[in-house]
Amino acid sequence: MSESLARWTFGLMFGGFNLAFFPMHIAGLQGMPRRVYTYADGLGWNTWNLLSTLGAFVFAAGVLLAFFDLARALLKREQEAGNPWNAASLEWLPQEDYGVRSIPQVRSRDPLWEQPGLARQVVEGRHWLPGTAFGGRETLLTTPLRAEIRHLIRLPGDGWMHFVAAVGTAGFFLLLTVSWYLAATACGIVAIAAIVAWLWQLDRPPPQPTAQIGEGVHVPAVAFGRASHSWWAMVVLAAVDATVFASLAFAHIHVSMKLDVCPPAGAQLPGGGVWAAGLLLAASALMLFALRRLRQEGQALLRWAVLLATLCSVGAFALDLGAHLRAGLAPTHHAWGATVAAMLAWQGFHAAVLLVMGGYVIVRSVAGALRPDARATLDNSALFWHYTGAQGIAILALVRLLPGWMQG
Secondary structure (H helix, E strand, O other): OOHHHHHHHHHHHHHHHHHHHHHHHHHHHOOOOOOOOOOOOOOOOHHHHHHHHHHHHHHHHHHHHHHHHHHHHHHOOOOOOOOOOOOOOHHHOOOOOOOOOOEOOOOOOOHHHHOOOHHHHHHOOOOEOOOOOOOOOEEEEEOOOOOOEEEEEEOOOOOOHHHHHHHHHHHHHHHHHOOOHHHHHHHHHHHHHHHHHHHHOOOOOOOOOEEEEEOOEEEEOOOOHHHOHHHHHHHHHHHHHHHHHHHHHHHHHHHHHHOOOOOOOOOOOOOOHHHHHHHHHHHHHHHHHHHHHOOOOOOHHHHHHHHHHHHHHHHHHHHHHHHHHHOOOOOOOOHHHHHHHHHHHHHHHHHHHHHHHHHHHHHHHHOOOOEOOEOHHHHHHHHHHHHHHHHHHHHHHHHHHHHHHHHO
C-alpha cells in the first residue's frame, strides 16, 4: 500500500468510526433507546442520527478503499515491500515465506535505526538460526527478560487438521445459537477428531538432542517441564479456566450469603464428599506415578496408572453428581440449586476432557509415541489433571462446608 493510499484509508476508517460513534453516544445520553429501527420526529435526535449515518458511509468508504488496494496488490507484479516508512521495529525486516532469513540479535528498542545494516545482515543469514536444523519450521525460545537463548522450538508445518478443527469449532458454537443440536454435535465431534489428529503430529522426538543455531553454537533441541513453552501454555490455560470457575464460585457464595437459611428450604446438602475428594487426590497421585514411570523400561504400569486416574476422576464426578441427585438438587426451583448445578456442569465438562486426554495418552503409549524425549503430552495432561482435581475439591468444599462456616 502506498503512503498516500494508506493515509486515506486510515483517515476514512478512523474518522468515519468516530463520526458514527460519538453522535450515538450523545444521543444515548439524551435518552435514545437501542434496537429501534426508526424514531418519531421532534425528539431531538435527528441531527445526531444524521451525523452517525454520515460517519457510517465514511467508514464504509475506507473499507472499500482497503479492499481496492488489496485487489491491486494481488494483481500487480510481486515485489519486495521494503521499509517505506523507515520504521525502527523488526516487523519491517525483509520477510520470506514463513519469517525472516535469520533471527537478529538486537541491542536496543529501535534496532533498525541503531543498527543500520541489520536488514542486510538478516537476509545474508549472519544472525541466529540462518537455516532449518531439522528440515521444518523452527524458532528459538529465550528468557523473558534478558532474551537469552534457551532451546530450539519446532513449529507445526502445513496441514489441514488445524483448519478443520477451527471450522468444526465455529460450526459447533454457531449452530447451537439456532438450536441445530445434531449438526452442532457433528461439528463438535469433527473438531475434536481434527484436534487429536493435529496433536498427534506435534509431540515428536528430535532427530538429535542438540541443534546448531550459529557458527559453533548449539542449543537443546527439546525441552521438558517448566523449561517447555507448552507446559507454560497449559499453566496459562489453567489460569484462564480458573477465572471461569471463580465466577461460578462467586455466584454461589453470593447467593448463599443472601439466603436466610443455607441451603434454602426444600434443598439438602449431599453426602459422599470425602469419597469424591479421595478419588480426586488418588487421580493426581496416579498421574505423578505415571510421570515417574516414563523414565523406566516398559510403560505397562504407566498405562495402568493413567487408566486408573481417568476412572478416579470420572468416578469422583459421578459420585458427587449422584449424591446431589439423591439430595434432591433442583436447579430450576431456586438460585442456590442453579449455582450448584452450574459448578457441577463445569466439573463434568472437565471430567469429559480428562476422559479424552487419558485415552489419548494411553494410545500414544501403546503406539510407542510417548518417550522420555517426547513427553509433552504426558506432562501437560498431568498438569491439567492436578488442576481439575483441585477445582473438584474446591466445589466439594464450597457446597458442603460453606453453610457450616456461615452459621458458625
